[in-house]
Structures are given as C-alpha cells and as structure tokens.
Amino acid sequence: MSGEVTPAWKHLLEVEHLEVRFFTRRGEAQAVRDVSFTIDRGETLGLVGESGSGKSVTSLAVLGLIQLPGKITGGDVRWKGRSLLGQGGERYARSIRGKELAVVFQDPMTSLNPLFPIGTQIGEVLRYHMGMSKSQARTRTLELLDLVGISNPAQRIHQYPHEFSGGMRQRMLIAMALACEPELLIADEPTTALDVTIQAQILELLAELQERLEVAVLLISHDLGVVAQVCHRIAVMYAGKIVESGPAEEVFPRPGHPYTMGLMRSTPRLDLIQARLVGIDGAPPDLVRPPAGCPFHPRCPLAVEECLEEMPPLEAHGGGREVACWRAFTEAVGAEPGAGSTRG
C-alpha cells in the first residue's frame, strides 16, 4: 500500500469506471456500470451479489474474456499500472493471463477436458507458460497436486477427470491455476457446486495457500458466509453497480446500504433463531431498462424522492468504507439488522 517497494505502480489490480454492455435483441443491457476497485498484493477481495448483479461479468472483464454480444464500453483495467485494454493492452493481457493472473471457475465438471488425463492438462499449462520440458512439467505437476492435498499424485496424474469427485476436480483446477505461481487468483463461485463439508475443505485450502504463497484473491460469491470466512474486504454489487464496499469485519456487523442490510436479513443463519426472515420485496431490475436514480429504489424500504431522481455516488464513510446511498446507515423502522444481535 505504501508504494515504497515498487514506485512504478501502486495497486496490483486497478479497475476504474468499468462499463460493460451486452448488445441483445431487446436492447443494450448495462451489465456493469461505473465499477471501480483495487486489489493489493496478498489481499482478498470478495465481490458479493445475486444473479445478474454483474459480479461475474466484472471478473471476465478483468480477464479480458468478454465476448460479443458483450463489450467493454468504458473505463480501464490496469495490472501493475499498465492497461489491459486497447491495442497494446490485449497483448499484455495475453502475456499475464494464466501466469500472473489465474482463474478458478465454479463448475469443476466442465472446466476440465474429459479426453485427457489430468497430468497432461496441468503439464500443458507449465509447458506453455513456463517453457518447461516434459519431464520438468511432470515433476512440477506432482508437486502441485501434493500442494492441493491430492494423495498419491504419481498414480493420479494418469487418471481422467471423470475418475475424480467434484471436490477433487476443484482441487485440480486450483492446482492448475497455481501452476505458474500467479499473483492474483480470481475464484468465481469456487465452492458453489460442492457439498458443505467439501466446501470447508476447499476454503481451508484456499486460505492456507494464500498464506503460504502470498497470492491475492478476488473471490466472487453469492454466499455471504463464504465471503465472511475468507475475505479481508468486500464489495457488494447490485444491478451492475458497487453499492457498498469496505473491510469485511465492519460491513457484516454494520451494513450501511439498505440492500446489504436486506441481504443480511434475508439470509437464514445457523447461529440465530429468526421467527420470520425479512426478504427484500420485488425482484432485481431489468438491466436493459434500469430504473432512474438509485437502481435499488423500487425495492428499498427507505427510498425518498431524491432516490428516484439521482443516482447516489459511492461516498466515503471513514475506515475505508464506501456506500452509495442517500440515506446510508439509516435503519429501516421495525427491522433489526441481520447481525449484531447475535453475540452472547
């Protein structure tokens, strides 16, 4: 953060005023609107949101994987201070993607090629990016499988993806992502397809690897519990915009945006008994025709006139917290916040 180490760039990853649109038959869907955030070395940022909030599209934009009908229509993505967009940026992006910047997707069933043994698939990454020979790649593959907790790697590299369970396959993908010692790992819903006990194994593995390898993580998830367990900072997305961000320890017990509050109250918790959940009425807006003003106003219990007219900017509220709401930190009448009442 201090900038004393490398004066050439301040943040590992900088996303600035990012805009992504999808050109559909119904019109332009504004999937990501004016999204900005940074990630520093060794830090974990959690991007939280429901379906269609733009969290996955944001990560795809960072990776340069937005394809038509989608297009990045504005803003910038910088890796170590250099843009990944535009003409020169694309070549730069290709040189770091899979190497300094790696990714693990949600579905371990479809991310591996069923026709090749897993050893070949991990080895390919090493030979392509690191220019290793076949035997070097083999040695390194064995090390990596051992690192992600797969027993008997010497035999297992000859097996095909279908011979592994979901949790094992997710470990393979993490091994593959870590093959070139990346500086940032983007994990898009890495445990969503897994059972709870397997999810716990994978989250533990991620935390352990992060400590050992000092890799930064961008975790994308809809599960507030997963994010609370793993992330230092969180950013909450709604209808393509970041509506709240800050340190996880501050945001979870005291959310500032009514949407974040609503999410907390909608989530049943293992450690509390709630007579009734307080859901959020209505449904997320149509991104082709997002509402004027704050995108959350049609569902917001606190909305006032101002919210219908003008989009509130993401404003600093001290302690590294930012909230985009005209009535930030206002409690809805008669509703307890999701957390806070839990201690004891």
Next chain:
Amino acid sequence: MPSLKLSERSPERDRRGAEPLLIVRGLTVRFPVGRAGFWGNRRLFVHAVDDVSFEIFRGETLGLVGETGSGKTTTGRAILRRVPIAAGTITFKGNDITHVDGDNLRHLRRDMQLVFQDPYASLNPRMKVLDLVGEPLVVHGVVRRIREARDRVRELLELVGLPADAVDRYPHAFSGGQRQRIGIARALALEPDFIVCDEPVSALDVSIRAQVVNLLQNLQDRLGLTYLFIAHDLSVVRHISHRIAVMYAGKVVEIADRDEIYENPKHPYTQALLSAVPIPDPALQRTRRRQILRGEIPNPVDPPPGCRFHTRCPIAEDRCRTDPPPLEPKRPEHLAACWLT
C-alpha cells in the same frame, strides 16, 4: 424397531396431535446398476436408502438434510411411492401405503404432493399457468375441463402471492421466485395434507429465497400443511423445520428437535456438518471451532461395513469398523446412531 420411542413427546408436539401423519419404518431402496463376477451372476445395487425410520406429525416440518448421495431425495420419492421400495413400510394417516396401487394410489396422490427444486425445468414452457396449475384438477376429475378450473386457479395464484391475471401467461414471463410460486400453487391445487419440498429454494437468490421460505411458512400456518423439507443448506433447514433428520450415505444418523440438534449435536457427522457452515459475521466466524472432515462420501454400491461414517470419522474405533450402530435415544426426543456418544 424397538429403538424408536414415541412416548416422551414435548407438550408442543402433543398439541399438534399424538398420531403421526406419516410413519416410515425400515425403509430401504436399492437401484440395480449392473452385474459383476465371471458369469455375471452377482448383481450390483446402489444402496440409496438403507433401513430408515422416522415419523412426521401433523402440521410440522421435518427437515431432511444431507450431502449429495446421502439418499434424502430418494427417501422423499419413496414416501410419494415414485420409486420401488425394497423393504420397510410407510404408513400414512394410519393406512399402510407401501404396496397400494391402481385407483388407491391415485387417490393417495391427491393427499401427497411434491414441490421441485428447479423452477426452470419443472414447468412445461408450452403450457399456460392456467394449464400448469389446473392440470391436477382435471387429472383427478375435480373438474371436467380446464376452463372450469379458472376461478380455482386464480384463487390459488392469489394464495401464493401471484397476480390473478397470471393465468393466461407462460412460464417464461416469470422470474425464478415467481416460477417457484407457480410450482407451489400446482402442488396445492388438490388441497393435500402433506407436501414433500425437495430443495425448493436452492436455485433461488438470497433475497428471493427468503420470500419463498416465508410463503411456505405462511401456507403451513393457514392451511395446516405438513412438510418434509429436503435440503442441503443447514441454515435454511434450521429456519423452517420443527424437527431435523440428518442423513449420511443412505442412513439417518441423527434425528431431534431443531434447536436440540443445533445446540447439542451427538453424531460426529452432524457436528462436522454444522461446523462447516460459514456464518456471515467475520469476527464470530474466526472464533468458531471448525472441524474439517477428510475424504468423501463412500461409494453407495459398496458401502463400508460397520458405521458408514467410520472412514471419515475423527473418533472412530475398532467396533465402528465392524458393527453398524443402531439409531437409539441419547437424550429425550433425540436419537443418534453412534457407538461413542
């Protein structure tokens, strides 16, 4: 089944009525998956559900939790008589329904309905809401033509919080949460007493999930419904259930009142399962003791002898590897299948 005692019941349960609506005893379901051996004379089975017993009282929700392959969905299907039952009995409203067929089975199905997990796959996209929700009424001869069901369908839609003018629209016009409401309206069409909800909110977003959970609870209060609520999400199950049964590899390993099982889990699997669920509060989450299980659910074709959990159990002893533990009372109203607790 001497291990199951119904005598000690909480006062709350007594108010619900002493006679269980549904009694399951020794339920076993196997699926043939092929043959083995030189002559192919050894038949292989997936032991999906093995000797499962429990009961559900009128007006209550029994939560059935377990991971992939634990047999929770198959248990629900077997109760609805949708899969062949290898052994055991199912008693519904005092009648043995294990082997009913023909008209009796059809009649029975009016009383027991199913709400599916995936609101996108479970509704025929070519059918209007009127046909989707009204179809059971026609099939069971309540009305002769779908046109006559119109008023009833509008009523049902209002009951589940959809606008009455939805009758003439197709499923694609609705969001996931609304589609799940359509599925619930369809299940309610024949005024059943008992509904099996198979992961009804797993495919929905958090804010929508809360709406549907609330709807299910309100309907239970208003109509006196009894639910078997099958889910893998322990937080949701805790929220909606009165009692909870935990399944592992085809067996019920623990069953107790909701708060009892969460505050006082007896089976090591339940303990590990509960500790694995992350809580959305970083400070609290950091102080929790997390118990991480090694390994995975055993192969259901060839389940391990003894306790099926012994391959992953942190406290397993020799006896666990050879003798299957019975499901027996550990505390009042609290059964668990473990030698060591």
